[in-house]
Amino acid sequence: MRFTRGRLARLYAALHRLHGPRHWWPADKPFEMMVGAVLVQNTRWHNATRAIAALKQANCLTPTKVAGSSLPTLAKLIRSSGTHRVKAKRLKALSRWLLERGGVARAGRLPTDELRRSLLAVHGVGPETADCILLYVFGRPMFVADAYARRFFSRYGFDPVPDGYEPLRQAVESVFVAEAPVFNEFHALIVWHSKELCLAKPLCERCGLRLSCAYGSR
DNA sequence: ACCCAGGGTCATA
DNA sequence: TATGACCATGGG
Numbered sequence: 001m002r003f004t005r006g007r008l009a010r011l012y013a014a015l016h017r018l019h020g021p022r023h024w025w026p027a028d029k030p031f032e033m034m035v036g037a038v039l040v041q042n043t044r045w046h047n048a049t050r051a052i053a054a055l056k057q058a059n060c061l062t063p064t065k066v067a068g069s070s071l072p073t074l075a076k077l078i079r080s081s082g083t084h085r086v087k088a089k090r091l092k093a094l095s096r097w098l099l100e101r102g103g104v105a106r107a108g109r110l111p112t113d114e115l116r117r118s119l120l121a122v123h124g125v126g127p128e129t130a131d132c133i134l135l136y137v138f139g140r141p142m143f144v145a146d147a148y149a150r151r152f153f154s155r156y157g158f159d160p161v162p163d164g165y166e167p168l169r170q171a172v173e174s175v176f177v178a179e180a181p182v183f184n185e186f187h188a189l190i191v192w193h194s195k196e197l198c199l200a201k202p203l204c205e206r207c208g209l210r211l212s213c214a215y216g217s218r
Numbered sequence: 219a220c221c222c223a224g225g226g227t228c229a230t231a
Numbered sequence: 232t233a234t235g236a237c238c239a240t241g242g243g
Contacts, residue, residue, distance in 0.1 A: 041225040047241060048224095082240040086226085126226045146224045165225095191224070 001157050008176040011156070015189040024188030025136045027052075030104045031063060037132040038090050038124060039081040051081035063103075067095040090124025097122045104137060112140045127165045135187070141180045144187045145169035152190045 001007070027033040032052060039048040054077045055061045060069060074088040081087060097119075101107035110118065115138060119130040131142040143149075145168040153161045153168075162168045178186075 037224095040223090042223060042238085043225090043240080044223050044242075050241090080240060082223085083225095083238040084240080086238050090226085124226065128225065132224085144224080148224060187224095195224095 001159055003158065003171050003175050005175040005177075008172065012176075012182070012186055012189070015193055016185065019189055019192055021185060022188035022192050024184070024192070027136075029061075030137045031098070032061060033136050034094060034098070034133055035061065035066075035091060037129045037136075038087055038094060039078060041083075041087070041129065043082045048081050051078035051084075054078065054080070063095040063098045066091050067099060087124070093123040094125065108138050112138075115140070127169070131169070135180060135183055139180045141173075141178060141183050143169050143172040143176065143183055145172065146187075148191045148194050149187070152194055 025033055025036075027036050035055065036048060036052060039051050052061070055066075058077055060066060060074075060077060066074065069092075071085070071088050071092070074091060075084045078084045078087055078091070098104070098107065101118075107115065107118075112134065116130055116134060119125050119133060120127070125133075128144060128146050131144050134140040135142045135144060145165050149172075150161055150168060162171045176186075
């Protein structure tokens with residue numbers, strides 16, 4: 001089953017009807033979101049949020065403080081997020097990038113494609129992290145083609161789910177055209193549905209898409 | 219005592 | 232360009 005505008009629109013509508021708006025990304029400030037996007041790499045949110053809390057506790061959750069901290073100091077603070085020595089370098093690189101660009105508001109003047117290229121050039125920022133930042137910090141309409149999205153589509157019978165991050169993102173974005181708030185909700189709903197309620201309320205029984213949903217059989 | 223998570227980089231061939 | 236090793240904690 002291929003991606004079409006109709007199928008994705010109905011999936012989105014069904015998810016939204018089932019779970020309601022999630023208004024989701026657990027951070028209250030832009031820099032905190034950016035930090036979270038790095039800390040969550042290949043890690044559970046639980047562990048990433050602990051690290052963010054530690055940074056906050058140490059009064060270190062600003063670009064200036066992160067850029068100015070030593071690697072060992074930073075690494076110690078974010079230890080709970082796993083691969084902490086790696087991530088310490090990445091946080092510093094991202095902070096430097098933000099400072100060089102003169103902050104979020106200033107950086108946000110760039111057009112989306114340029115902003116994306118700029119983010120991808122930062123050490124430790126790959127396509128998924130870049131898209132999370134673009135979507136949740138800069139409000140650009142990006143589909144986050146992460147592991148949840150891949151599993152989700154796969155289990156709902158899309159075949160083939162394009163291999164690799166970019167191909168999946170483009171497959172979705174080329175047919176599902178929407179504003180940033182919709183992509184924001186879409187991502188949030190996929191994650192929420194996948195981890196919280198997929199077993200209790202299989203979407204395929206409610207959305208009328210006749211998808212061969214494999215949720216619940218794991 | 220395993221297994222892996224909302225990735226990304228780097229070294230090889 | 233395409234794989235694979237590596238990073239490393241906390242929860243199941």
